[in-house]
Amino acid sequence: MGSDVSIEDEDRFRQVYEGSFERLLAYALRRVEQPADAADVVAETFLIAWRRGRQIPDGDEATLWLYGIARRVLANHHRGGVRRERLGERLRQRLREAGPADPAQVVSDQLTVRGLLNRLAEPDREVLMLSFWEGLEPREAAVVLGVSSTVARARLSRARGRFRELVDSSNSIMAVREEK
Template sequence: MSDEDSFTRMFEDHYEAVLRYAWRRVGPADAPDITAETFKIAWEKYERLPREHPLPWLYATARNLMLNLIRRDNRRDALAGPLGEGLTHHCAEADHATAVVARQTALAALNSLSEDDRELVLLMSWEGLDLREAAKVVGCSRPTAAMRLHRARKRLRRLLGEEPQTVAARQPSCQGNAV
């Protein structure tokens, strides 16, 4: 099979996954461009691409492109001044009930994580990568990713009010109850 045929097969196998990944992070306006640029770079570097499991590499490339886009947008917004700030902030309408509050709470908890920890959680939960693949995307070792994931999940549980109480906190105090 030629490189062109092999690349075409990889493109067909992974295009939708990379597009969904980008869409969830930068939205529908920029996701197709990020995806196209990701595969352009993949074609240019195809000889060095991991052939057996290219998806983590594709995600890492898309992530770098998205970070560049975000930096560019931040620079543009900083130049736009106060007018730009008013245009870039969106707020939820008060008409939406509990679902909006729950979603906003979950997003706030997720956004409280560092960028790399948030990316690690999203890669594993939304993209379905295993720990080794997610670690490769964020550029750390598997043990480091495991520790960061553990801490991130613990923090999310605490922020969402799902942290289990300790045994001592659940048991009533027996002080002053002489038997």
Template sequence: METDDDEDLLVRSARDPAAFEPLVERHAHALHGYLTRRAPAVADDLLAEVWLQAYTSRTTFDATRGTARTWLFGVTRNVLSAYWRRSAPERSGAVGGDGQAVSDPWQAVDERLDAAAVAPSIRRVLDQLPHAERELLLLVAWEQLTPTEAAAVIGIPAGTARSRLHRARARLREALEPAAALPRTGELA
């Protein structure tokens, strides 16, 4: 049996709401992971909001602008941004190197790093990256989107995304060079 592709399902769901269900099954895990890495305490609630918004706005999907997966990540990013704006008064007024309010919860990043000695360097570089560069890097590294898909999620041209991604990777690589000489956790010097 041939399976429908995501774009067909999304378009068809405008007239057949049941066609939306396979999209939830296919993409819930990836979208939940995206949210969990950025807002772990409220990821489940935000995912519910994502599906509600995606369902109610499914007729706005335009296949000429990208894939259904990219569109769903865009909806997810918008829901997360709205959450951060709503909860801004509850958070400290931290400001990043680009002068924008820091809204990404980087504390959870440490738990995912192999070597504890590298964590402060990575966190510092990520905190100092302009928001768009940081988001591109994370969409490509964590969410495994292509640079072109990540560009569509953020709403910038693919060429711009590739150059920003290159800069972000170079800054991260530069920060990690001194740490590469350190022994790995559990190794003797």
């Protein structure tokens, strides 16, 4: 059912939708943990049905056909969930291995660095973040920024100097506060 969808095709799809929606939703709800996931499964099922509109069987066979589509959508959903869980576990493991001794101090340090970065002009901030947070080499940052490697290296050098000045100034202010 592309852009040349006839009124008859729309009416037929609407009838199939109305006649099958509740059953498909119940089917999906019994097979997923979250109601939102069931809604996604049903929405994707009907999207596939819409795209294959002329393949929809007549009568009660349409609902059975939709069950088959929903079954495959659910299988994809579950495989995706397994992949997400495995990735999440790998990320949690890495965080545990590289975890800071004092998470509160890390958060405080991050806020301080972000505060200092926010005081820089956007081009300085971006080249520093690409270099240090994203781990990009100046030639790689140049591609992201759409400038030559020479320009990226020069920007990075100037940005480091400006950031260093902000850090020194910030440390001086902190030392004065601590003396009081």
